[in-house]
Amino acid sequence: MTRFADMPDEALVTMARESPEGDLRAFEELVRRHQTPVSTNCRYLSRSETDAEDLAQEVFMKAYFGLASFEGRSPFGAWVKRIKVNHCLNFIRKKKGQSFVDVDEDYMESEPALQVNPVADRLLEQMTQRERIREVLDSLPDTLRVPLILRDHDGLAYEEIAEQMKIGLSATKMRIKRAREEFRARYTQLEQAQDGIP
Amino acid sequence: MNEDEIDIDPGEPIAELADLAEPAPQSLLGRVRAGIDRKVFGSQLLDLTGPVLGHTLMEFLSMIFEFFSSGKAENDQEEPRE
Structure with a gap:
């Protein structure tokens, strides 16, 4: 566990991509690092603690299944932020129907x-x-x-x-x-x- | 409107917004892990059952096709000759 904590995001992304199926340790470390800003932002955008938890979960799942398309041109945190903004705004639009x-x-x-x-x-x-x-x-x-x-x-x-x-x-x-x-x-x-x- | 014009020292409490941090729910990591596992399992299941379902569907379609084509052949034979 300590080994992952010392690694930069880029190395963790590479490891998460190359990990055998079912081994989520590298990706979990990425979630730990970025969960606070993602949760906070989802909370304030959605105005709901319950919705924020669902949204944050979905954002990280999208990130995991999108890792193959992540080219590393921007930091991982910025990439997750884009996913989060897209996802939360779509949620608000659907919820409000506007x-x-x-x-x-x-x-x-x-x-x-x-x-x-x-x-x-x-x-x-x-x-x-x-x-x-x-x-x-x-x-x-x-x-x-x-x-x-x-x-x-x-x-x-x-x-x-x-x-x-x-x-x-x-x-x-x-x-x-x-x-x-x-x-x-x-x-x-x-x-x-x-x-x-x- | 100039961007700099808007952003000149928004001051408190606007500046505080940048430092907002709500602790992530303790269950989040577990939920992410469970969600990923569920989706991976679902796609594996689909990979396994997909060809079987496809094969069954093809068999079913070919049976229907054979049924109608043999029915048509029988009708052709039964037609009275002039």
Whole structure:
């Protein structure tokens, strides 16, 4: 086991490919190394712990059966990240039965329900910064949360986000800008409510 | 909109998003392993049963073909001659 832990990803990928059927030790080490970012990202994209676990499992299974097509031009982690983004976005599209395209850019003004404080019942609880971030992220609509996570958690380029979400580049930039503004506003609102500031 | 213009110091709490890390469920590794094993087993089973199923299907199709072609031959023989 220690032997695998000391090896770089590239060597593990080679070993996983060449391992006899049923020997998953090298691939399991890759899963151990990359499971936290994959799980975290699936959790915030899907907003569900249960769905996130299923999604993370499916992402690693896709990676395993796709190892033969992995050319090693990018690091293994970046390759898994692409699989994960594709898989999670397809999941959200199927679940919601919608695309990210046909959203009225002015919906924030026209949809008062989205402006209601989503955590009113938890205002009295003391939350850590991480918990606040989670609450605020979960309260954002898909059209804002998804590009925000892809950009500020995953670090994807604007072009990649536009391609993944099937929207234009300028719309992507605008969406991210608005997502950050909305995220910041809701976060501040929550923080002030917890501190007892009206 | 310029990319740099958007990204100039998003500041807190946006910057915190990059460091978000939720611990992976303990069952994940086991689930991945079980999922891979299940799929490999399924494909092995298909590899084994595939030719048998194919052969059975071909036999069945040839039986149907023979049935209809022999029926047609009998009909041809029974047709009254003028």
